[in-house]
Amino acid sequence: MSERRDGSILAADIGNISTRVILIDLVDGRYRLLARGETRSTGGFPSGDVNLGIQRACEQITEATGRKLVAPDGRILTPERADRSGVDQFVVTTSTGQTLRTVIIGLVPELSIASAIRATAGTYVQVVEQISLADARSEEDELNAIIHSRPDLIFIVGGVEAGADSPVMRLARLARTACNLLKGGRVPLVLYAGNSDLVDDIHDIFQGVTTVLVAENVRPTLDEEHLENAARQLARAFDERQDQRGAGFKQVGDMSRVGILPTAQSYNLIAGYLGQALEEDVLLVDIGSAVSTLSASVGGHVATVIRPDIGLGHSASLLHELTGDAAVARWLPFVPAHNQIRHYALNKALRPSTTPESIKGLFLEHGLLRAGIRALMDTARPLWAGRADMPADEPLPAFKRIIAAGSALTRTGNPGFNALLLLDSIQPTGVTELEADSFGILAVMGALAQVNPTAAVQLLDGMNLDRLGTAFSLSGKPTPERPAMRVKIRLESGGEAISHEVPGGHLWIYPLATGQRATVEVSVRGRGLQIGNKGRVKVQVEGGSAGLIFDARGRALPVAAEVRHRASQLPLWISEVTGDTPILIDPLWLVEGGEEGHVDTTPPPPSRRRKKAEAAQAVADKAAKAAKPARRGRRGKAEAAETPAEIEMPTDDELSLDDLRG
Amino acid sequence: MYYPEQRYLMDSTTIRREQSLPQDAIGEVEVIEGSSVNLRDIVARGVIPSRYVFVEAARQLRLKPGESLSDFLQVAVGQSVSAEVLLAEKRGKQVRAPFDGILAAVEDGHLIMQVEPEQIVVEAGVDGTVVQLVSGRGAIIETYGGLAQGVWGNGRRTIGALKSEPADGLEMIEGGDLDIGTRGSIVVTKRPLYETGIDHAEYIGLGGIIAPAMDADLIPRALRSKLAIMLTEGFGPLTMSPLMWKLLDAANGRNALLEARQPDRWSAARPEVILNPVRSSNRAVRANPNTTLNVGSVVRLTRPPHAGEVARVTDLPKMPVLLENGLRVPCAQVEFPNGESRPVPLANIEVYGR
Structure with a gap:
């Protein structure tokens, strides 16, 4: 497709949960990300029009930049006007809808x-x-x-x-x-x-x-x-x-010169581009609500896997069916109740945009996430094997860069936590750059590359991803609590070298900020341990929002088999990468399963046989009952309206239906 | 500006619902735009494609090159025929229908017969007005009444009077409580549903159940049941949201349509109960899909530990808030009826439609 040297570009990605819009423009001759907007997607209930979500996200950009982007009829203003309203190009991608x-x-x-x-x-x-x-x-x-x-x-x-x-x-x-x-x-x-x-x-x-x-x-x-x-x-x-499909897709597609393109095409394209440009193995993973995508460039060959049965929202229940309880439970620091994992997955599928609020909820969510990525990797590995002559049971290729997308992997609110989820799920070895696409830029790259390849390349090279940092990951089985990694960091800015020993089974973060550079030397301590197939590495690296992450836990990751040990191990790992106080696990959770929710105080229901007998008795008593007034009216209603003890009903003056009626 | 998730809970509102043929059906619409429909009126009629069978007619008729099979047909394409009906004839050579079915097509010397397909009709489901046609598929119908949306259904639909459960539970409803007029009622229970509840409801002839939750093991049983079953909260030990209970309990005795749709991740349609309007009720309020979350908004919380609870927003912090589980996410500060106040992720908040 012939390239047009347009100026401003508005790129939208419509996801199952979120709609994200970015404004790109030429600044000093290079394309730069100027502003972004994000809102809940609106293709479903109640509005059923995806255009509404795009308009809302554009409003955020207008607030931030003062540039008007949407015409009164709801269409994107094109081309750009002299007053800088509108844009020259509008492109849109989506991962929603049926395959x-x-x-x-x-x-x-x-x-x-x-x-x-x-x-x-x-x-x-x-x-x-x-x-x-x-x-x-x-x-x-x-x-x-x-x-x-x-x-x-x-x-x-x-x-x-x-x-x-x-x-x-x-x-x-x-x-x-x-x-x-x-x-x-x-x-x-x-x-x-x-x-x-x-x-x-x-x-x-x-x-x-x-x-x-x-x-x-x-x-x-x-x-x-x-x-x-x-x-x-x-x-x-x-x-x-x-x-x-309706839902306004036609109207939105008509505004774009290339129609609506599939989001996954972007990942395929970027994996190929980065693999060629960097001459390194690169992995992109996007865990969405309904669909997940994994694209990898291994040995210069690109393979993409798209799984509509892996997702942490709409597809959470399918994901649980796929992986089973055990794959999730191995990441839980508590004993799950009967069906607790299944209930979590089902409820997440029913309300896909929700976020875990409790400690148990967090571990269930991230257990599903890790199990989902593992399933994606299992699907993808034979493709890499075929292309790079790598047996499927061999360790992973030495990915030099891993990029995460999707809110589950990028929106924990702590970059160290985001990095930990990637390390746990993918278990890279050696030295790996970790990045997160917090702004949803990658999603629109496929469409952008079709209308303006220069803009796509410049945006990718322009530090628009959230650089989490560099991970140094040990292979082998380090002895717990014994020194496993010796680290020496020399900052480019000068000063004394920082030396540190990381014991086996632990992570250590050095907070090297984004933009700072350092020379890092890591040597292993212990038999059978390696870092990137070597005993010692010395590399120049750049910092990131999480910093430099030294992972001395070993590979395969030694997640404890016993829940009692996981209850200390998993919160400790989170604490080590976030700097937060370790999450406290209630000792009672280790011995009995308890599901979250309101305690049901209803006595066990009577057996069917007994109820049939009662019903038969009721029929026999019908004549006698007919003579009495039916148990309805005020008494029956008062009984029925009784509220469970643990819920205090709002008063009519406070949270009542009258309130809703206005 | 934050636009929260919406799940309607309104005692009087205008409601627009699409009633269309399933995706794999072939059919036509039988109503016109602007017409009034009753709930049992047929909106669209169609067929689900059944097996197609080749009948080697050209060979049986010994057609010569240049001869067209269509010239020897005795029935029209699209016509229903019984077994042994003459389909095509040429100088005494005959081709007869091998079974009851439809002559679907004539292609490359074959007659293609379709086994009598399954007929499908789509009813209006509500009393209302056709406001838009969905080409070849169905129509959008507008009505008004009370509306309460749930989260899961077993794919059944029923019409009946709402009946609040007795204080001691659904299982304690006795057959004698239901006279001929109320048989087929839709019982509302605020407790999780058990298998005995379904068994008993079927035994005494209920039409449907609205419950807050049930165990996932009960899904196959619920799907097999002829009752329409809707859950308002989800799966596990969850009780019914107080406002949901209050609305449904207040509607005790009102006729209702329970559309217990199964969740479909590709569809915006939700399981719901539509309550017949009360004659004396005020003018219906149209739901607002553009409702934003504001200080003072009354909201329902959707995730444990407060799933189903009702609260009022007291603050909307600009910065993400650190939760006890270590996540740092955008939150609203909410106050519960008992005076407790805490931050709740914006993602876990629903509003009711206005």
Whole structure:
């Protein structure tokens, strides 16, 4: 796409919980982040219009900068006016909404279909059906499979350039028949990315049936793979489907030159860019409410995993189903009650934007988070293995940079705590730069790169991420409480070198602030210990909001198996990275499970048999009862209105419904 | 300016609800914009696609190149046919319907028959006015009445009179308490729901239950039940929010529609109970989706240790507040009816619709 040298750019990302908008403009010839706004997303109840959230976030930017961004009709003002109101470009991404249910039709599973699946990385695609020449089903069964999978998109691939055409056309005609039979309902879009000789024929057979998008052949030869163009068309299909969802997506998409693009595409793009630019292995992890994404550049190859069943809000219950109790319980410093973890996950899914308020709630939330990231990593590792010749059971690649996104990982209110969650979940080894995308900048990068690549690159290079600091992580099994790491820090600003020994099983933070630089030398103390496959490292590093983090806990992380030990271990680790007093765990929590909530004082309900007997008795007594006044009226009502003892009802003068009525 | 989560709890308001065919259905709308509808009126009618079967008609009729199968059809595409009905004929060669179904399409020499699909109708669900059509899917209907939204439902719907539980619990309602007129009632209980409660409610012929919470183990049982079951707070040992109880208890005896929708993470629709308006009630207040949180706002808290409790906002600190669990998040200072005051995360606050 040709680049336009626009000035101001407004970029919005609509998430399931939050809508974030950033204003970017040229300052001294470079693109800079000028202001940001964030508000609750408004696609759901009660307003059902995502545009409202964008307008509210823009109001915050207007308050901060004085620049008017929204016209009276609710549209973003474009282009920028002489009075500096409006912007030259508006781009928008989203991670909301259903995944694009996709049927992939191709010739050979190992060739064109495999390429098609790889092209879907970066878009919220759920492959619901695959049909190929290797399919043993009858044509009738294949047709029914397409129709009953309720696709949003039929993605047709196959045929090398100038190759045979009749097998592709036979499968395309099958897709056409399915589309015809779905008329009157939701007819899927078609994306064709096969033999380019057939493009006209494909257009002809779907004429008047459905919209056809065309991309470059994903497998022009047996050895070549071209995914980028198909990925863009998949994003366009996602945009088209979003338009049909209502909730104001069409209006918002119409304001952007490139429509609404999937947020995940940004992570894929950035992992690739950073991997190439830095020539290092890079990992990006975004734990969202409904969908989570993990993109990694390993050995120069990018792999992205998108999981709509991993999330800490809308998908919390699915996440718990996926990981089970044990994966969460191993992070709890208390004995959970029967179903306590499940109840937590279910309640979080019912109220996805809420935040833990109690100590137990915090550990449950972060237990789910750590289990979720672990599940994401487990999905991603085989992809890295395939690309970088790394067996799946080997230690992680030595990621030089890890970037966290999503409020669960970036909004604890303490950068040290944010860093700890990353270290616990990903368990990197060696020397790793940790960053957090607190402003939601990464989410919009994919869209920004399409309209203005220069702005995207300059924004990424411009320190717009929250630099948490540098982590030095030990591999091996250090002896608890015995020296494991010897640290020497020489500040660039001068002064005496700082020396410190970190005992095994502990973390230590040196508060090197953002912008400060130092030379750090770390040597291991103890048999079998390493740091980045060495016994000693000496590196120049820069500080961050958390500082320099020395993690002498070892790998794999020795989380205590016994709850009694976790009750001291987990609060201690938090305290060591935050500087706060350790959270106190009630000793009673270690012996019996107790669920949070109001204590239910209701006596155990009577058995069904007894109740049936009582009901039968009631029928027998019906005549006698009929003679008496029914137990309704004032007495019955007074009984029913009785409030549980632990709740004091507000008075009518205070918190009553009359108050609500105004 | 903070726009808090909203969960409506209003004794008289205007309500707009979309009633549409399920996503996989194919159908049409049967009402027009501006028309009045009763709750049992059909808004849309459609079918869920069933299996398609190829009938090799061209081969059976021995069509020659250039001959079109359509020229020999004896029934129209889209027509319902019974088994053995003549579908196509050419000089004495016949193709008959293999089963009861619909001739769905003629493609590439095949007749494509569809097994008789499942019919679906969508009812208005409320008495009201059609204010907007949803093309090919359904309509948005406006009505007014009381409205209380819950958090979970078992996917059922019922219409009946609300009945507050006796002081000793839902299980103590006796069959004799319900005469013919009140059979099918929707019972409101402020205690967590147990399996015995569902068993008993089914046994005595209730139509629905509104409860604050239940154990997650009960989900399969609740989903199997023919009762409409709505939870107002969630899962676990939670009691009903006092204002929820107060509204529903005050509506004892009023007819209500309990729409116990299952949560759908892709949909904005919520489980809810719509109370028939009282004749003498004041004019309905329209809910305000732009309600902001202010000092003085009356709010419901949604997370333990104060889940379901009602409080009043006394301050909105500009800086994040450190909680006892170590998180530092934006909070409101709230005061409880007993005078206690504490910070509560903004994310854990709901308002009622105005």
